[in-house]
Amino acid sequence: MRFHHIGVVVPNIKNSLNDIKQFITFKETSLPTLIGSQKVNVCFLNMDNGFLELIEPISDDSPVSSFASKGGGIHHICFEVKDIHSTISEMKNKGARVIVEPVLGFENRLISFIFLKMKNTNCNLIELAEEKH
Numbered sequence: 393m394r395f396h397h398i399g400v401v402v403p404n405i406k407n408s409l410n411d412i413k414q415f416i417t418f419k420e421t422s423l424p425t426l427i428g429s430q431k432v433n434v435c436f437l438n439m440d441n442g443f444l445e446l447i448e449p450i451s452d453d454s455p456v457s458s459f460a461s462k463g464g465g466i467h468h469i470c471f472e473v474k475d476i477h478s479t480i481s482e483m484k485n486k487g488a489r490v491i492v493e494p495v496l497g498f499e500n501r502l503i504s505f506i507f508l509k510m511k512n513t514n515c516n517l518i519e520l521a522e523e524k525h
Contacts, residue, residue, distance in 0.1 A: 393471045393472070393473050393479065394471060395469070395470075395471060396442060396443065396521055397436065397444060397470045398442070398445065398466060398468075398469055398470070399445045399466070399467045399468045399470060399519065400445065400446055400464065400465065400466055400467060401456045401459045401460050401467045402446050402447065402460065403460045403464060404448060405424050405435045405448045408448075409421065412444075416437075416439075416444075418438055419439070420438045421435060421436065421438070422434075422436040424448070425498065426450070427497055427498060430455060430456075430492075430497070431449060431450050431453060431454035431455070432447050432454055432455075432456060433447075433448045433450055434446065434447050434448070434498055435448075445470070447467060448460070466515075467517065468505065468517045468518055468519050469519070470503075470519040470520070470521055471518060471519070472520075472523055473520050473521070476494050476502050476503075476520050476522040480494070480504055480506065483506055488507065488509065489506070489507045490504060490506055490507075491505040491507050491517070492505040494522075497521065499524060501521045501523075501524060502522040503519055503520065503521045503522075504519070504520045505517060505519050506519075506520060
């Protein structure tokens with residue numbers, strides 16, 4: 393398992409990019425891409441040692457639309473894994489709860505959202521993304 397990105401929910405990718413460019417330098421950015429399974433557009437900012445993912449809901453029934461309507465913010469941390477199914481199984485055995493079963497996500501990878509039951513950490517939502525094949 394290795395770090396891949398931090399997901400940040402924003403009301404509008406274009407406006408957010410203009411804000412971020414004032415303060416953060418990144419190597420490149422991907423064009424906003426539709427992730428139909430999550431009803432969002434995403435844009436990845438390459439930071440050399442990982443990515444910052446901007447997540448914009450495209451409809452009111454997107455899983456992140458209520459979060460975006462409150463201004464958004466850091467939503468999840470994503471880790472890349474070799475085998476998403478075995479990693480999910482291991483995490484479930486330790487008490488994690490699957491929020492989104494594996495579906496096609498960014499770069500046509502299998503992704504899954506997992507809620508970790510941690511008492512001393514307030515970053516409980518993670519995304520798993522299977523390595524590119």
